Amino acid sequence: MGSYDFNQNIDRKSTASVKWEMVKQVFGEEDVLPMWVADMDFLPPREVVEAIKNRVDHGIYGYTFVRQEAGEAVAGWQKKRHGWDIDPSWIVYSPGVVPTIALAIQAYTEPGDKVMLQSPVYTPFFDMAKVNGRTVVNSQLKLIGDTYEIDFEDFEQQLKDGVKLFLLCNPHNPGGRVWREEELIKIGDLCLQYGCLILADEIHSDLVFKPNKHIPIASIKEEYKKIVLTGIAPSKTFNIAGLQSSAVVIPDKELRRKFTEQQKMQGFFSLNVFGITAMEAAYLHGEPWLEELLVYLKENTGEAVSFIKAELPDIKPVVPEATYLLWLDCRQTGWSDEEIKERLLKKGKLGLNLGTGYGPGGEGFVRMNLACPREILREGLNRLKISFT
Structure with missing residues (x-):
């Protein structure tokens, strides 16, 4: 027990x-x-609940910024759970991974540009591309037995036709696949070859069953840091989605600048105080x-x-x-x-x-x-x- x-x-x-x-x-x-x-x-x-209660008990909820300690907690968690060394300065904050998808589409593509996904996949992948006036390109996954596989021949053909942004779901929702390193390398190398950025939705990365292992695609090769941004959050892991706090890891300085500029255009400046508190407590004490x-x-x-x-x-x-x-x-x-x-x-x-x-x-x-x-x-x-x- x-x-x-x-x-x-x-x-x-x-x-x-x-x-x-x-x-x-x-x-x-x-x-x-x-x-x-x-x-x-x-x-x-319990530590997350207690941290929120303590913050409530303080009684003043004025303008708040995300402290350095929160970034260190995010980085520490990624290192410990997934072996990924990230610099806290790479981290940008967002209310959630879906807003991150929308922001990335707005920051890195223009109306009419092609955004690729792999169906069947998380519904907002389609929604965010469509409501922002982008062209959805689908490289449909193949169900072989009871396992989803990537059709890399089709994947490359779609990239050849001028895809600007690829939305990667890893682990995959709804199929439950944890993409293997060799699959991620094929994805990364092809996107590098054809000049396509990758937004990796890794919100389910902590919910992986042994012996499977989650590998952040941005961690595999140094070159991938130039083209990958990674959406992560404590929301699915710790059941705190209502607190609306997530992080985007963007190693490349220019990509990070474009993303934060788009945030400023929308008037976003920080997470809410309880989301920050919960995120930090979860990553420090939730293991x-x-x-x-x-x-x-x-x-x-x-x-x-x-x-x-x-x-x-x-x-x-x-x-x-x-x-x-x-x-x-x-x-x-x-x-x-x-x-x-x-x-x-x-x-x-x-x-x-x-x-x-x-x-x-x-x-x-x-x-x-x-x-x-x-x-x-x-x-x-x-x-x-x-x-x-």
């Missing part, structure tokens, strides 16, 4: 929780068990909590995969190497996406993400959030069974 109780079932209603209180708006049904949006139903590390969390999440994943294979043979789980998200291939059921949605909501009363939201290759899939107490997990799995039988 560990030091943290992840089985504790905490009522999150009346806290303005997107996951639990927007069920009616999102699914059109009130009595749906929400296992969709990527946040966890666990308390964050023991994270180690226990990873064990719990791996057990949840194992139980979910075993249940689905035993009870729902037509559903094929893509077993994740990282993240607490389970990507389920429902194509063998023969049902359309609309039928899958109808069954989940009307029969099972279960709220999952439909795969169509993740672009081409997502048809016939659903995404299930497993970061919840085991009692909720088992209820969700039973509802999944009811939905599809």
